[in-house]
Amino acid sequence: MIRLTALGAVTGLLAGAVVLAFRWLIEASQRAFLPGGQLGNYEALPGWAILGLPVAGGLVLGLFFERLPEHLRSVGIVHAIQQLRHTGRPNLPLGNALVQFFAGAFAIVCGHSVDREGPGVHLGAATGSWVGGRSDDADSFTLTVCGAAAAIAAAFNTPLAGIVFVIEVLGVRYRVDRFIPVMTASVIGAIIAQLAYGATPTFELASNLQMVSNEEILLLAGLGLVxxxxAVAFIALTEASWRLGGHLRPSLAFTLAGLATGLTGLAVPQVLGISYDTLNNILNNHLGLAALLALIAGKLLATGISVGLRVPGGLIGPSLVIGGALGGVLGVMVQSLAIPTSSEAFYAVVGMLAMMSAVLRAPLAALMALLELTANPNVIFPGMVAVVSADVLSRQLLGRESIFEHVRRLAEVRPGERVSGDDGGHAAESSSRQGERDD
Structure with a gap:
């Protein structure tokens, strides 16, 4: 136990450092060429660059992938899930991690509507897999999970959310003796992030976020349903794009993703890149109703197509942006009601985490992130109302699994074959078997 916890600490340190190096590469590259040296300032580019940058980047990235051996093209959270849930011993090769590191950064810098957190989970898990290379199967599994948890903790400065994330999203079975190392890694990942960027939250949040009247419960439930x-539309678009991408060469698929992003960016330039600068504008009430609606449509299209066509980036960040914009729309609309209502920022924050929950099938991780990002327990109850509503509609009523489970199943099917129905039972069974090996 002491040895495994010590290795978990080492994994948290290394995974946090790798994730921060990935973030530094993206930010340094953006500062080098974006107008004013401002992060995410794609909207200041001329129209030809807004269209041409993601298209050219997609073509270059696709040609690079075509020259890679097939086994090195597997990257992202889905790659980590496949290894953790469906193999006796997780094996995330450093070669795939290197591809993820540089290709993911290149895609984001070129304006593709993907995030750094998805690649970060792969990088963290690969770090843990490397640390546990000489350990037995159970310890190697635990250290791989340590790396993934540390990656989320370092990305958002949310150690609790990192721990819950690996349970809900990666399907890891909870056991106290195995999760002490995971907790250690997650805490150290967050410490590394704080040393590099300070203890301030990832997003610019007001300190007085809270529900001010009971009438808002219905509004929050409605926000969750919307x-x-x-989220269901987002998953469906990603799935349809993934099916199409299975028939295309990487150069064509990535170029089409860049074209979709560039054309969308001509109308809504804020969709390019991760869009966290735009999300901060939403949280500070700087976007009007029309801009919010355009951002929702544009971000959903650009991200769903890009992720579906296998661009090596993540979708956690775009989900937060879309959810924040949805909450922002409600926040703008309720200001005209005759009842006391909370601020636009309050609804935006709740919308962020409701969307995260609905897309990732991770309600507890979303609530933990909500608590840690706001440092405000008053948001938990309203957050639960919206998260439960979103989760019930997107999964129970409409039968939608996690977006990663959809993509994982599609990734295991050759073009032309049909995907079987909901295999959630199989996934749970595989996770349970892995948990039994951990015993």
Whole structure:
């Protein structure tokens, strides 16, 4: 136990450092060429660059992938899930991690509507897999999980959410003796992030976020239902794009993803890149109703197509942006009601985490992130109302699994074959078997 906890600490340190190096590469590259040296300032580019940058980047990235051996093209959270749930011993090769590191950064810098957190989970898990290379199967599994948890903790400065994330999203079975190392890694990952960027939250949040009247419960439930519906559309678009991408060469698939992003960016330039600068504008009430609606449609299209066509980036960040914009729309609309209502930022924050929950099938991770990002327990109850509504609609009523489970199943099917129905039972069974090996 002491040895495994010590290795978990080492994994947290290394995974946090790798994730921060990945973030530094992206930010340094953006500062080098974006107008004013401002992160995410794609909207200041001329129209030809807004269209041409993601297209050219997609073509270059696709040609690079075509020259890679097939086994090195497997990257992202889905790659980590496949290894953790469906193999006796997780094996995330450093070669795939290197591809993820540089290709993921290149895609984001070129404006593709993907995030750094998805690649970060792969990088963290690969770090843990490397640390546990000489350990037995159970310890190697635990250290791989340590790396993934540390990656989420370092990305958002949310150690609790990192721990719950690996349970809900990666399907890891909870056991106290195995999760002490995971907790250690997650805490150290967050410490590494704080040493590099300070203890301030990832997003610019007001300190007085809270529900001010009971009438808002219905509004929050409605926000959850709308968010759940949008999450279902997002998953469906990603799945359809993934099916198409299975028939295309990487150069064509990535170029089409860049074209979709560039054309969308001509109308809504804020969709390019991770869009966290735009999310901060939403949280500070700087976007009007029309801009919010355009951002929702544009971000959903650009991200769903890009992720579906296998661009090596993640979708956690775009989900937060879409959810924040949905909450922002409600926040703008309720200001005209005759009842006391909370601020636009309050609804935006709740929308962010409701969308995250509905897309990732991770309600507890979303609530933990909500608590840690706001440092405000007053948001938990309203957050639960929206998260439960979104989760019930997107999963129970409409039968939608996690977006990663959809993509994982599609990734295991050759073009032309049909995907079987909901295999959630199989996934749970595989996770349970892995948990039994951990015993």
């Amino acid at each position: 968010t759940g519906s949008v």
